[in-house]
Amino acid sequence: MAQTILHKADSRGITDLGWLKSYQTFCFGNYYNPDRIHFGALRVLNDDIVDGGKGFGDHPHDNMEIISIPLEGELRHEDSMGNTAVIRPGEIQMMSAGTGIYHAEYNGNKDKPAKFLQIWLYPNQLNVEPRYDQIVLEKGKALNNLQQIVSPNKEDQGVWVYQNAWFYLANFEKGFAQNYSLHNEKNGVYIFVIKGSVETANTLLEERDGLGILETDQLSIRAQNDAEFLLMEVSMTI
Amino acid sequence: MENTSILVIGTHPEILQTVLRLINNNPLWKATGTTSPEEAKDIFLKNSFDLVLIGAGIDKDTDEALRTFFRQNNDKIAIAQHYGGGSGLLYTEIAQAIHQK
Numbered sequence: 001m002a003q004t005i006l007h008k009a010d011s012r013g014i015t016d017l018g019w020l021k022s023y024q025t026f027c028f029g030n031y032y033n034p035d036r037i038h039f040g041a042l043r044v045l046n047d048d049i050v051d052g053g054k055g056f057g058d059h060p061h062d063n064m065e066i067i068s069i070p071l072e073g074e075l076r077h078e079d080s081m082g083n084t085a086v087i088r089p090g091e092i093q094m095m096s097a098g099t100g101i102y103h104a105e106y107n108g109n110k111d112k113p114a115k116f117l118q119i120w121l122y123p124n125q126l127n128v129e130p131r132y133d134q135i136v137l138e139k140g141k142a143l144n145n146l147q148q149i150v151s152p153n154k155e156d157q158g159v160w161v162y163q164n165a166w167f168y169l170a171n172f173e174k175g176f177a178q179n180y181s182l183h184n185e186k187n188g189v190y191i192f193v194i195k196g197s198v199e200t201a202n203t204l205l206e207e208r209d210g211l212g213i214l215e216t217d218q219l220s221i222r223a224q225n226d227a228e229f230l231l232m233e234v235s236m237t238i
Numbered sequence: 239m240e241n242t243s244i245l246v247i248g249t250h251p252e253i254l255q256t257v258l259r260l261i262n263n264n265p266l267w268k269a270t271g272t273t274s275p276e277e278a279k280d281i282f283l284k285n286s287f288d289l290v291l292i293g294a295g296i297d298k299d300t301d302e303a304l305r306t307f308f309r310q311n312n313d314k315i316a317i318a319q320h321y322g323g324g325s326g327l328l329y330t331e332i333a334q335a336i337h338q339k
Contacts, residue, residue: 027330034337037330044326060253062294062323099295100250100323122321127295 002216004201005039009208012047019054023047025192025210039212040188040236041163044120047208049113050075055106061097065121065161067150068093068105069169069230071194073114079103083132087116091136092149094159098128117192117230122238123162133159142171146180146231164235172198172223180231185217188236196227205229242336243286246271246320247278247304248293253323257293260325267332275300279307287312289335291320314339 013024013031024031025045026038037043043064055076068075074088079095080102087093095101107114135158141147149158150167158167166183182189191200192210199205200221201213213219214236221231244261246269248254254271261269270285272278275296282290290308292301308315318335321327 028326030329032330032333034334037334043321059325060250060256060323062248062250062253062321063319064322097294097323100253102252120322120326127297 002201002219003214004203005212005214006203007036007210007212009206012208019051021049023208038122038238039190039234041122041124041165041234041238042119042190042232043122044118045190045192045210046118048118049115050107052107052112053110056104058102058104060100060102061095062100063123063126064097065123065163065165066095066097067119067121067159067161067167069117069119069149071115071117073112074108075114075116076106076108077103078105079132081130081132085134087134090139091134092159094133094150094161096123096128096131096162098123098130101130117194119232121161121163121165121234124164124235125162128162135159137169142169142228144172144176144178146170146178150232166233168231170221170227170229170231172196172221172227172229174223174225174227177220177222179218179220181218182216182233184235186236187233189213189216189219190232190234191221192230192232194228194230196229197224198222198227198229199224241266241268242288242332244269244289244291244332245278245282245285245287246291246293247273247275247296248320249273249295250293250323254293256324257291257320257328260328261332275304278304282308283311287315288339289316289318289332291318291331293320294323
């Protein structure tokens with residue numbers, strides 16, 4: 001019998017700096033809840049809205065796998081490895097912070113907000129050489145399908161990470177259902193609904209709800225309405 | 239409430255300074271740091287700490303040797319791995335480590 005952990009959208013932590021609104025599924029910054037530290041290797045799931053022209057100045061990271069998924073608008077990125085890039089919806093950005101990097105990220109538009117998911121995974125190797133990657137996703141492939149965007153394998157689809165983790169984006173039409181078989185039954189699955197609503201593990205998930213699912217080797221996901229969601233299979237061992 | 243005294247070790251000088259600044263912004267915390275594992279041992283012996291945060295750049299053998307050294311000299315010391323290199327996870331790491339002490 002699968003075990004589940006439900007995180008309703010309105011139970012998330014909130015940081016409001018005026019130019020930034022960040023909705024945090026797990027503890028981050030000053031948001032502290034001992035019941036919401038992490039889900040296995042998944043440590044951060046921030047749902048961020050950055051005002052036009054604003055952003056995060058130069059700041060460091062180390063020993064973390066950082067994945068950004070733009071939802072609206074564009075983010076301008078600069079880092080200490082010499083990378084300068086803009087990421088937009090339909091693209092995925094990934095950084096292995098490893099021994100340490102500095103980066104800055106700003107809303108690339110002056111007049112409209114940038115919305116994106118920022119996801120941090122504990123790495124399964126510490127102190128690796130820092131690394132940046134950015135990919136453009138094949139359009140339409142997420143329609144009634146789980147489109148792989150992250151894996152641990154360099155040769156596989158999507159970006160690769162130093163962690164036993166597989167991420168998928170999906171756009172399911174109302175009523176569409178699909179089974180998902182885990183790569184490893186000791187892993188967990190975390191489903192985060194971006195838009196619409198889905199049902200899985202006997203739980204209805206609405207916009208921005210999250211559900212952790214444990215102790216199963218497969219699950220079924222059905223769209224209750226047209227739905228966009230992120231499925232993350234992660235190691236439960238840090 | 240007493241201050242929590244924290245020793246931070248990490249080999250990236252700029253990130254170490256950032257972490258120290260962020261910790262010391264909290265009036266209930268007081269942090270000292272070094273990039274050198276050997277210096278960390280000296281500082282540890284000359285001061286009283288509640289928590290050691292081990293940051294990036296410390297190899298596995300050195301990490302294990304440091305943890306053993308700290309525990310041999312203070313069996314109540316809390317030791318935590320610091321991830322992320324910045325403000326995002328610091329508060330939780332420190333709160334958790336002190337809580338579990």
